[in-house]
Amino acid sequence: MRRRSPWLWATALFAYAFLYVPLLIVVVYSFNDSRLNAEWVGFTLDWYRKLAADDDMLAAAGNSLLIAVTASAVSTVLGTMAGVAMHRYKLTVLPVLVLTPIAIPEILMGVSLLIFFVLLNFTLGLVSVALAHIAFCIGFVAIVVRARLAGMDETLTEAARDCGASPANAFRYVTLPLIMPGVIAGALMAFTLSIDDFVITFFTAGAGTVTLPLQIYSMIKIAVTPEVNAVSTLLMLLTLLLIVVAAKLSPTLLRSDRET
């Protein structure tokens, strides 16, 4: 094996530190025995106890999760279909329609969705937020899936068809497994985008619908307590768990292609 240069190690270390140290600080300070959280005072589990009794915060976290799971599931299916269609056929309208929500400023999208829901007399609530999230997640999934398809060997699908597979079976047994890493990446991306979205959620959420970002943002004026760190820590653990499970279910999902 070739020895890797110390520079590579240093850069990698720096990159990982840059990504993970802030997260680590959030976790550490969730155990801080100070409402202010400006400096380390002492270890406590009080914030987790407080969180367990805080219905508002738990409801918000529950709503966020429910919406994120729904939005990522639905947008992954629709986004994958859009990605495949965009790859296979020479389309002009669909790509524009699918990709516009990525480029459009969030605030515009939020306001127009709200006006749209009001026009339809659609009651604002969890469903309207989930629909809005699906709308803006589709584009991201489609892009990732299309990129994956672009690197795929088209002849494999043709070979499957030659051997008598129906178009549906060829997709299901050949194309889909090959693009799976892209699909999973798209789903994870949709999940992340949905769970931390503030602007669009703010406009499309109805009376009594609170998600975690809305809840935390409204607390900023009064000072954010370590309870927010505690709920963030739990969410991080959950996300980590999801990724570990996904990796366990299919070891190749999250890795790049094996070397040929």
Add this chain to the structure above:
Amino acid sequence: MTTFRSPVALAAVLAALFAFAPLAAARDQLHLYNWNNYIAPETIKRFEGTCQCEVVQTYYSDNEELLAKLAAGAKGYDVLVPTSNAVQALIRGGQLKPLDKTALPNLKNVDPAYLNTPFDPNNQYSVPYAMSTTIIGYNDEKMKELGLPTDTWAVIFDPKYLEKVKGRVTVLDSANELFAAALKYLGYSANDVDPKHWDEAAAVIKKAKPYWAAFNASSYIKELTVGNIWLVHGYSNDIFQANLDAQAAGRKFHILQGVPKEGAVLAVDNMVIHKSAPRPDLALRFINFMLEGRNSAELTNLIGSGNPNADALKYIKPELTKLPAVFPPKELQAKLEQLKDVTVTQRRLRSKLWTEIKASK
């Protein structure tokens, strides 16, 4: 087709979870669109007990957020708690339902000084809920040590005083609040719109700026508590909170409130009913309930907010009743001003001055 089973199961579970939401709504509900931490939990519990209903709160962190959302047509809220100038904007936009005063016998508890303001003549749509003043907050130990006054805006704006606390002062990052303070310092009204006076105020701010550590509207509570910052232009509720935190952290100093003798800005938040309120009956009951002295007092005891309710005095913790920001005495009331909205041209001029201030060295 084993792989299809899990998505179908997932879809079923999700559908069930969404379906659960309206099921929970079977009980009577009052939708309160409020600032975060702006009602005591025990008050909510008591109201839920008397009305046999559930209070569902949603939060906003800025009047503009509330206005934008309602202007776009959002519905489903019963009671909102906007600041006076936002009340005026909502009235102008036809967003509010007039209040049936016969259902609000407790209105008599409110100090008349806070009723019948130009924002809502005769309180046709709104009644005062709670308030805050924009004043001086200071570290008592340091101010005593340095021999600085704490009852005048001069300590924030005059270089004579500022050079002793250079780099230990923050002011709010808000053009209208800071201009109001500078105008008050110069002896004008906080709502003065004379461009000449604005130029004077801008000059005062520019001269003082090199001595300030920052324009800070969010973390000054923390900075005061830790002891990095000794003097701030900030909201009375925040300064109260800073002192609570400082005491809880066992600091030797206190964070005290200084009310400038020149006067200050007063912000009154009001309860109003949205025109599309699903339950205007519950909304009126809630408003009348919150006008009871005891319920109004619980919020003040929680966050140190100013209280417009004369009947609340006897329920408020004794150490709070002495704070001028909680119950401003008559002679101070006369010097407190609520900020009015400015016209578009005026706002543009102020933005221009503000940009110049921010860019100046």
